[in-house]
Amino acid sequence: MFKYKNALISVFDKTNIEIIAKFLLKKKFNIYSTGGTSKVLKDLGVPYHEISKYTGQKEILGGRVKTLHPKIFGGLLSTQSLEHQKELKKEKIINFDLLIINLYPFQETLKKTNNEKEIIEMVDIGGHSLIRAAVKNFKKTVPLTKPQDYEIFIKNFDKIDSYRKKFAISALHSITEYDVAISKWFDGSESKEYPLRYGENPQQKATAIIDRKIIKQISGEKKLSFNKFVLYIN
Numbered sequence: 001m002f003k004y005k006n007a008l009i010s011v012f013d014k015t016n017i018e019i020i021a022k023f024l025l026k027k028k029f030n031i032y033s034t035g036g037t038s039k040v041l042k043d044l045g046v047p048y049h050e051i052s053k054y055t056g057q058k059e060i061l062g063g064r065v066k067t068l069h070p071k072i073f074g075g076l077l078s079t080q081s082l083e084h085q086k087e088l089k090k091e092k093i094i095n096f097d098l099l100i101i102n103l104y105p106f107q108e109t110l111k112k113t114n115n116e117k118e119i120i121e122m123v124d125i126g127g128h129s130l131i132r133a134a135v136k137n138f139k140k141t142v143p144l145t146k147p148q149d150y151e152i153f154i155k156n157f158d159k160i161d162s163y164r165k166k167f168a169i170s171a172l173h174s175i176t177e178y179d180v181a182i183s184k185w186f187d188g189s190e191s192k193e194y195p196l197r198y199g200e201n202p203q204q205k206a207t208a209i210i211d212r213k214i215i216k217q218i219s220g221e222k223k224l225s226f227n228k229f230v231l232y233i234n
Contacts, residue, residue: 001160002029003080007098008051009041010034010067010127012105015147020100021046023154029098034066035059054094067126072096076133076141099134099143100150103127103174107181123182131171138168145171 007029011017014037021041024031031048033041041048052058055069075096078084088095103124110119134143142164144153149167156163 001158002097004095004097005029006032006075006094006096007100008032008067008072008076008096008130009037009048009100010051010130011037011100011102012127013102013147014040016150017041017147018044020144020150020154023150023157024098027157030094032096035063064125067130072130073133076130077137078140079137080140095140097141099130099141101127101130101143102145102147103131103178106178106185110181110185119185124178128175128178131175135168135171138164142167143171145174 005028007024009017009021009031010033017037017040021031021044025046031041031046032051032054033048034051038048038050051067051072055071057069059066070091071093074088074091074093076099078088078093078095085095104122104127106119106122106124109122113119131143131145134141142153142160144150144167149170152163153160153167
């Protein structure tokens with residue numbers, strides 16, 4: 001069960017945020033939130049504590065630094081040991097036992113643009129670090145990193161201890177996929193979708209997933225058909 005009932009919510013994708021926020025309110029959680037998410041909570045009529053007011057540090061560098069603060073990570077990483085709890089009390093740090101978060105849409109941005117500046121800004125730092133902290137401390141801090149997790153969390157709230165590791169594994173998968181996508185973009189090996197003119201037969205649609213280092217159309221206005229594509233790569 002949850003001992004402290006403090007939740008940190010910082011999400012880019014606001015899908016189902018109303019459902020989870022109102023559920024937490026019903027369960028008497030104290031909600032702490034960052035800029036963009038707090039505006040949504042305010043519109044929903046959900047009371048919250050602004051992170052910048054809690055830490056005493058406003059967001060800086062155009063939002064690049066919001067949650068990278070000892071008052072946040074101390075609350076996520078502390079155990080329930082007497083030593084840790086005495087230190088938190090001394091530093092006036094609260095315990096977070098729930099983290100609701102998702103990352104900047106790096107992979108989605110790659111599909112929309114080749115603008116390096118826009119892509120770089122989608123490399124999440126704070127969110128990624130928060131997830132790793134919660135994963136490390138999953139026995140106290142539950143990470144929810146996907147909107148579809150909310151329903152599972154709500155349904156199994158009273159037996160959450162049986163789901164802690166499952167949510168931690170799901171969170172790890174999220175940041176692993178994220179890091180792989182970033183790494184491939186930096187070294188130029190990420191896969192790209194190449195819409196084919198048609199599939200094996202003219203009435204069929206087809207798309208090839210390719211490595212941009214290997215295949216590049218250098219001439220011609222029309223996309224390759226499936227059969228010509230297969231002939232080309234073989």
